[in-house]
Amino acid sequence: MHQFKSLFIGCTLLLSSAGLVFAGNGDTLKAVQAKGYIQAGVNGDLFGFGKADQKGVWKGLDVDTARAVAVAVFGNFKDRVRYTPLTAKTRFTALQSKEIDLLTRNATQTLGRDTSLGLDFVQVNYYDGQGFMVPKSLGVKSAKELGGATVCVLPGTTTEQNAADFFRSNNMDWKTVTIESTAELSQAFFAGRCDVMTSDASQLAGIRASSPKPDTYMILPDIISKEPLAPAVRHGDNQWKDIVNYAVLTMINAEEFGITSKNVDEMAKSKDPKIQRFLGVTAGNGKALGLDEKFAYNIIKQVGNYGEVFERNVGVNTPLGIERGLNALWTNGGLMYSPPFK
């Protein structure tokens, strides 16, 4: 008995020393600085937004967003971000429970989530809408022709509810197949288990890009919902929320000013007081956020502006082939708009 007891105590101590992390009192920035990295919740299965290759290198728009935050806090992102792949079901609790510091997992901002899930959304990093993807061979041209179809949908998402509303309001009959993992669901879809797959249009593009024969599928023109995808942080930590918010806005603002990762060094010499303030040549912004004055410069230098990030991960020259559309700058007819950095 004694041996067992000591063994047991030993194990407990071993386990607890291995895994317990004390994160301080709601002060995410301090906690992050103390441990030296940001734990970011990402998708893990979604091309273009958050997926690791077989060597474990993460890529995607959401991944770059997390990197921008890491650069803002630490000045670089190498080994400063650790990724936690999350399912749609576990993403919000992971944030609530402080398992992650930041959620960038193509989550839609809604009033319900903002108020009752204990989290706050920040600046949208991708304006999306829900669409439908079908095999071209099906011969469907509009979502209104989908009556009686079997639909693949991820459970526990806003898309699941939107689809239910859409079919209900159009008096169409439908059947759902709901599998929690994006990977398993898309495999079922490619194998013909469902006629249609519905999700955010960007996600559909990502899934289509992961298919063995991408050109045999098409995304229908109908967009049935608004899906502003935004990073989220825990409710009640305003400083951290500001940091994440302005890390995203920095990338947008940089594009507006025409600053890219290539020309940021030249731009830093600009005489324009707006740009000087933005890039931290004139001090002020950094201190206000509790960050290094050079945070915007670093983000642009290391991660790039929003346009670069977009084109690199999901743009027309990637397998996803998505147009800027709503995600263009406001000056180009899109929705991306940054408040002044002053």
Added chain:
Amino acid sequence: MVTTNEKSAVKTRFWNDEKTRGIIYQVVTAMLVAFIGYYLIANVQDNMAKQSIASGFGFLEKEAAFEIGEKSIEYSAADSYGRALVVGVINTLKVSLIGMVLTTMLGTIVGVCTLSSNWLLSRIGTIYVEIFQNIPVLLQLFFFYALFYEAFPGPRQALNPVSGVFISNRGIDFAVPAQHFAWSYVVTAFLAACVIAFFIARWAKKRQERTGWQFPSFWVGLGLLAGLPLLTWVVCGAPTELDIPALKGFNFQGGQNISPEFSALLIGLVLYTASFIAQIVRAGIQSISHGQTEAAMSIGLKTKHVLSLVIFPQALRVIIPPLTSQLLNLTKNSSLAVAIGYPDFVQVAGTTINQTGQAVEGVALMMLVYLTLSLLTSVFMNWYNKKIAIIER
């Protein structure tokens, strides 16, 4: 000895007294558990309040707003979370009950096979047991599900092995009798026949015990079960119209559909659990000494009577307790449905948790439902076990 006794009678330090010590241990444990419980609950309340997470079971009344792929009762996205959860419970029950019956049958057959004097059969039985027992059931589910949608064609090229039956990657569609008032009466008649047959069998057994006269209760019962519904059917006008599935638009309309998710789950659970039951059945039969068989044969019983009257009734007593726990395992493993998209209770509850953010309530409901199921199964099996236990005369 005497001196020690006297000493202790005079004065025992209270911590050396076994009873007192026992009480102290218990009080300490109780306090510890109570403290930990209080601490955890306080943390939950604190965390929920800080992050303004809703609490309570009020969400059960709210509109669920999500669709469920398979349902045995009326349900639409406009119904409440409560109703959605009920649909989930029914789906769990459906797959568990059908699974229990099938797996018991398959397990018994395989178990008997492994003991067969036929070398091929016993080898196949053994290999089956070894393979299916040693591979995780979740992997088997993934395997069968992938097999189902990768191996079968789409609905437009569906296989049509028998007229009225279509197999595609949308599942199995088969013809069922078209809606007619007669069918509900037929079902009622069948249930009534079941009850009557049960009472006849009981009466016949009692009479045999009293007088020794035998009554062909098996054949009478079978006749009732077949005859009474048939009679009702004829009386109600003998409707023969069938509801045959036909390809309309994207899918088969009409008839009855068994989805790939349900099939894969059922097949996986049944094959996996049967491998354990086969072992239990084999051990049960082997536990009956060979003398029993010889004795039964020597009083002139036929082989089938030796098995059905002597061996099985005794083996059952050895088999029932471990069988119960395997059937419970099947019920619990049915929760793996969530991985292959069958909308069982865990999946519906998971979606509910995700939409409402009320993890504590959701997980509590999950535990409650499974505990109830486990409890009901073991109560039934205990009752059955008691019923067949040896009655000492």
Added chain:
Amino acid sequence: MSTNSEVADIKPPAINVGVLGWVRSHLFNGALNSIATIVVLLVAMKFIPQFVQWAFIDSVWFTSGQECHEAAGACWSVVTQNIRFNVFGYYPYEHQWRPLVAMIILVLMLIYSRDWKKWNRRLGYLWLVALFVMGLLMKGGLFGLISVETTKWSGLPLTLLLSFFGILASYPLGVALALGRQSTMPVIKAFSVVYIELIRGVPLITMLFMSSVMFPLFLPEGVTIDKVLRAQVAIIIFTAAYVAEVVRGGLQAMDQGQYEAAESLGLNYFQKMRLIILPQALKIVIPPTVGVLISAFKDTSLVVIIALYDILNTTKSILNVPEWTGFSTEAYIFVASIYFVFCFSMSQYSRYVESELEYKAEEK
């Protein structure tokens, strides 16, 4: 009839001996058995050649995914081309020898300590050293080994880690619970019973759900526990209840005389249990305990559902790469065979111990 002397010379009919005799007595003894044999053979003749054709003759082994789609048979390339990711997952590519060595040490240690007669203090220390070395190899950070964070532990090492520590930690907890359930103190007994029955009544997946979704809320402000560790704890808590029931069986099987003899020697409760009861009780329940441990090993695959990358999930991840989509049968057969090798050797071990124990019992 012949005379006695001639009987010895007459050979038995050819049909009763040799191959024919064996076939007759094992395959065609009686009408029913003959029919069964013929049916089985017919089915086998239909499917086995098909399977061999698919798995070996038409199959491809070391090609790209593109060529696989053109092949008629099985595409084993999905296994061979992705083997390192499948086994080691996201562990840094150039350091994958470390988990490999750690796994080899683990397997060697297990094989070395298979004989329970060798279990002694020295072996315990050896295990401690081995555990330390394995931990060092996995985690790094000392002796020039680069530190690898636990979130990158995946694939087979993660499966083995979860099962090994799950088993190691749940065992003492299970024994304690079994003793609690047998205890004469009502409060302790009640707690043990409630724990055991509660856990055994719910599926593991609810426990994992609880660990991933609900448990974090139970922790005080500011404390978080690693995701892998939380899953590990759920597995431990779950397995312990099953171990407890097995151990209880052993305790109940002990002769009452053993308890009385121990008490009459003046041993107190802990001495009695440690020196007399448990060593015997635990020994007789080794076979069913191994059964529980096999289940625990298989059950670690459930962490797929909470998005941990064990060997089953790395397989699924490979199948999600466009090049390899659609070869799930081959990939799953490969993973299944890995699980099979581990589980089958454990069950063979339990059979070996069982026969040893029976042999001993007969010797007495």
